[in-house]
Amino acid sequence: MKPVSITAMALACLLGAAQVALANQITPISSRDWQQDQLVQYRWKADSVPPDWMQRAINGAAADSNRSRRSKAARLGQRDGSDSWVAYAAELPTTAAIAYASRNAPETFKVWLRTHGHVFDWGVLRWCQFFDSAPNGCFDARTAALHEFGHVQGLGHTSVGPPDSIMYTTSLQKPKAGYDQRDFGACDVAALQTRYELLTASTAVSTCLSLGTSLSFAASATSFVTGGSVTFTAGLKIADGVAHTRLAGDPLSGRTVLLQRRPVGGTTWTTHGQMQTAAAEGSYRLAVSPDGTYEWRAFFAAPANEGLKGSGSAVIRVTRQTGSGSCQSGCVS
Amino acid sequence: MIGRRGLGWLMPVALALAASCAGLPEAASWPRVAADDAEGLPPIARLLLPGAVVAGELGSFAYREAYSDTPWPDARGLTPVSVPAGRPQLTFALPPGNHFVRWTATFAAADDPSAEMLVPLADGSGDAREQTRVNSPPAGEWVVQLHLTFADSDGDATYYWRVAVP
Numbered sequence: 001m002k003p004v005s006i007t008a009m010a011l012a013c014l015l016g017a018a019q020v021a022l023a024n025q026i027t028p029i030s031s032r033d034w035q036q037d038q039l040v041q042y043r044w045k046a047d048s049v050p051p052d053w054m055q056r057a058i059n060g061a062a063a064d065s066n067r068s069r070r071s072k073a074a075r076l077g078q079r080d081g082s083d084s085w086v087a088y089a090a091e092l093p094t095t096a097a098i099a100y101a102s103r104n105a106p107e108t109f110k111v112w113l114r115t116h117g118h119v120f121d122w123g124v125l126r127w128c129q130f131f132d133s134a135p136n137g138c139f140d141a142r143t144a145a146l147h148e149f150g151h152v153q154g155l156g157h158t159s160v161g162p163p164d165s166i167m168y169t170t171s172l173q174k175p176k177a178g179y180d181q182r183d184f185g186a187c188d189v190a191a192l193q194t195r196y197e198l199l200t201a202s203t204a205v206s207t208c209l210s211l212g213t214s215l216s217f218a219a220s221a222t223s224f225v226t227g228g229s230v231t232f233t234a235g236l237k238i239a240d241g242v243a244h245t246r247l248a249g250d251p252l253s254g255r256t257v258l259l260q261r262r263p264v265g266g267t268t269w270t271t272h273g274q275m276q277t278a279a280a281e282g283s284y285r286l287a288v289s290p291d292g293t294y295e296w297r298a299f300f301a302a303p304a305n306e307g308l309k310g311s312g313s314a315v316i317r318v319t320r321q322t323g324s325g326s327c328q329s330g331c332v333s
Numbered sequence: 334m335i336g337r338r339g340l341g342w343l344m345p346v347a348l349a350l351a352a353s354c355a356g357l358p359e360a361a362s363w364p365r366v367a368a369d370d371a372e373g374l375p376p377i378a379r380l381l382l383p384g385a386v387v388a389g390e391l392g393s394f395a396y397r398e399a400y401s402d403t404p405w406p407d408a409r410g411l412t413p414v415s416v417p418a419g420r421p422q423l424t425f426a427l428p429p430g431n432h433f434v435r436w437t438a439t440f441a442a443a444d445d446p447s448a449e450m451l452v453p454l455a456d457g458s459g460d461a462r463e464q465t466r467v468n469s470p471p472a473g474e475w476v477v478q479l480h481l482t483f484a485d486s487d488g489d490a491t492y493y494w495r496v497a498v499p
Contacts, residue, residue, distance in 0.1 A: 030398065031486055093373070094401040096392070101400040122407035122446070137447075139404075147402060156395035156489045159437035159456065159480050169393050169480045169491045171404040173447055 026208055027167050029191040030154035032105045036072035036196055040109065040152070041079040042086050050088035053129045054113065054141055058086055061145030065153070068183035070203050071192040073153050084108045086145075090115045098125055098171055099144050101151040109152045113144065128174055137173050140180040144171065150188060154195065160187050164208065190307065194244040201281040202254035205238075209307030211247065212239035215257070217298045217313030224290060225321045231287040232259055234275055234298035234313060251282025255303070259286045261294040264317065269297070293319045373399050375490040376431040378479055380414065381424040381464070387414050389425075389479065389492025396488040403491075408443040408476050411495035416469055418499045425479050425492075426464035434458060435482035438467045443474035443495055451478075458482075472498050 034040060042062075044050060050058060055078075062076040069075075078086075092100045092112045098120075103109040118125040127141040128134035143166065150167050157169045162178020165185040172179040184192070190208035198205065205211060216235040224230055236252045254277060260269040275284035275298065284298070295315045302310035375396040380387040390411055392403045416423065427433060435458040441448035454477070455467035461484035470477065475496050482489045 028395075028482055028486070028489060030488075032398065092401075093399070094403075096403045096406075097401040098404065099402045103398050103400075105398075121410040122404065144402070148400070151395065151400035156400075156482070157393055157480065157491065159439075169478075169489075170448070171393070171402050173404065176447070176449075 025158060025160050025187055026194065027150075027158045027160070027165050027185075027188045027191040028156040029195050030103075030105070030156070032103070032154065033195060034074035034106045034153070038074045038106060039077065040074045040084060041077050041082040042084040042109070042111070043078070043080050043082040045085040045087035045089075045110075048087035048089040048112075050086070050113065054088050054116075054127065057127075057129045057141035058111075058113070058145045060142045061149055064142070064146050064182050065149040065184070068189070069153070069192050069196075069199070070184075070189045070206070071199055072196040073192040076149055076152070084110065086111045086113070088113050088115060090118060096120070098139060099148050101148045103152055103154070105154065111145070111148045111152065113141065113148070128180070134174060136175055139171060139173055142182070143178075143180050146182070146184070147171075150184065153192060155188055155191055158187060160185070186307075194246060197246055197250060200253075201251045205252075205306045205308050207305065207307045209244070210309060211242050211244070211307055212309045213237065213252065213300055213311040214239045215298045215300055215311050215313035217296075217316060219296065219316045219318055221318065222316065223319040223321050227289065229287050229289045230318055231285060232275070232296060232298070232316075233278065234259075234284045236282050236284065236298075236300055236311075238308075239311075251280075252308070253277060253281050253283075255300060255308075257284040258299045258301070259288070259296065260299050261290075261296050264293055264295055266295075269299070271299075272296075290318060290320065293317070373397070375483065375488065376427050378481060378490070378492045379426050379428070380477075380494050380496075381426055382414070383417055383420075385414075387412075387494060389494055392478070392491035392493055394488065394490035396483075396490060405441070405446070405448045405478075406476070406493050407446060408474075408495050411476065411493060413474075413495050413497055415497045416499070421469055422466045423469050423477070423496075424464055424466045427481070429463065432461035432463055432484035433465075433481040434461050434484050436465050437480045438477065439480075440470045440475045440477045440496075443476055445476075448476070448478075461485075470496065470498055474498075 098114045100112040116127045116130050126138040128138035129141045155167050158165045161168045162181045165187045186206045187208035190206035218233050220231040238247045238250045240248050242248050257275045259272045262269050275286040278285045295317045297315050298313040300311050375394045378389045437456040438454035441451050477494045477496050480491045
């Protein structure tokens with residue numbers, strides 16, 4: 001091994017912490033939006049129609065974009081006669097590029113992919129899909145097209161490589177890690193979610209985000225008689241104060257929200273049960289038959305697989321009525 | 334069409350200043366390069382050295398709704414730049430009036446054609462600025478990559494220099 005390579009390896013080891021510092025950066029995104037869930041279709045440019053293997057790769061990338069956007073970012077699809085187009089061409093607007101895109105959201109976009117066999121100063125461009133058995137050094141056309149569709153969505157480049165972002169600054173060749181990634185990375189999805197909101201209230205929030213949450217909490221009654229029941233309801237949403245204002249206040253469904261209780265004056269919470277998802281988005285409920293007077297709250301623990309912070313609700317005291325005294329407001333039996 | 338080779342006679346540009354000018358050049362005295370005026374291209378970052386201002390080779394960029402994607406460049410296509418001995422830091426700058434808010438510098442051996450062993454050099458973010466200073470790589474022949482995210486959400490660009498460090 002050459003000394004210079006040894007030096008580089010040593011530095012790579014020593015500077016590992018710096019690589020960690022590159023993580024968790026939201027991919028930058030243009031402020032020019034498509035409409036939420038806008039269907040944006042493309043045609044093959046008339047004088048630059050891709051060969052079948054490239055068309056399959058491009059359409060596959062459009063499907064990858066639609067599947068992995070996890071947001072209301074634009075939906076992409078191929079349809080003849082569309083205003084937007086994709087070209088497979090020897091000439092691109094910049095000579096060093098293997099792929100290029102431009103956009104005029106929310107109207108149209110253009111994507112170019114360089115022709116297989118094009119000669120650059122670094123060598124000959126080879127698309128992996130051209131081969132039955134792709135050689136090292138080829139570029140995955142489907143990944144390159146997904147990267148371009150990321151640009152179509154407005155995403156810029158990031159120094160965070162795959163798998164956290166497919167919008168890496170440098171086009172990757174086989175067999176580099178991530179050269180054939182089929183999904184937007186977590187930090188790409190984070191950008192799309194902050195720009196276009198979650199696809200549904202149940203969509204997982206990107207782990208590249210760290211959003212505060214808030215829990216509202218109510219009880220059907222604040223006192224009861226022995227044998228009576230109380231129904232607790234909670235509402236989980238992204239906190240109003242988060243920096244990504246487009247997501248602020250959005251409801252969160254399908255999460256694990258716990259109903260907890262403690263003795264009056266106590267400090268330790270005990271989980272009574274998991275609240276069930278109610279009909280309204282972000283709503284949860286659970287009916288209980290308390291055996292005494294307790295303080296209750298709803299609790300949402302930060303999930304390991306989502307970019308959400310945990311939260312706890314306000315506390316409600318529910319009192320058991322004893323004797324035959326008249327029941328005050330909110331009393332159930 | 335705007336291309337790597339098309340700008341080859343200008344980029345990288347190494348403009349020798351007066352021999353007595355040992356410090357960094359004054360921003361106001363910086364020469365312009367044609368790429369600064371090229372429509373649709375981002376501003377070209379420079380490596381500032383004593384007596385020389387070296388324009389970077391433009392790689393991938395996302396700039397004002399135009400997006401260009403390139404692989405790691407062949408070091409043989411880059412103009413060699415020698416860092417004077419005893420200079421522990423490299424200064425990168427945009428032309429006056431252009432600002433960035435985030436930067437990442439990495440490097441790989443010049444004989445590593447696809448940057449298999451890419452090494453972080455520095456990264457940072459903060460208020461909009463025209464230049465940043467990073468530690469120089471160790472002695473050797475390197476390709477240094479600089480990725481800048483521009484201020485005002487104008488996009489980003491990647492630049493390359495072939496640097497020899499004594």
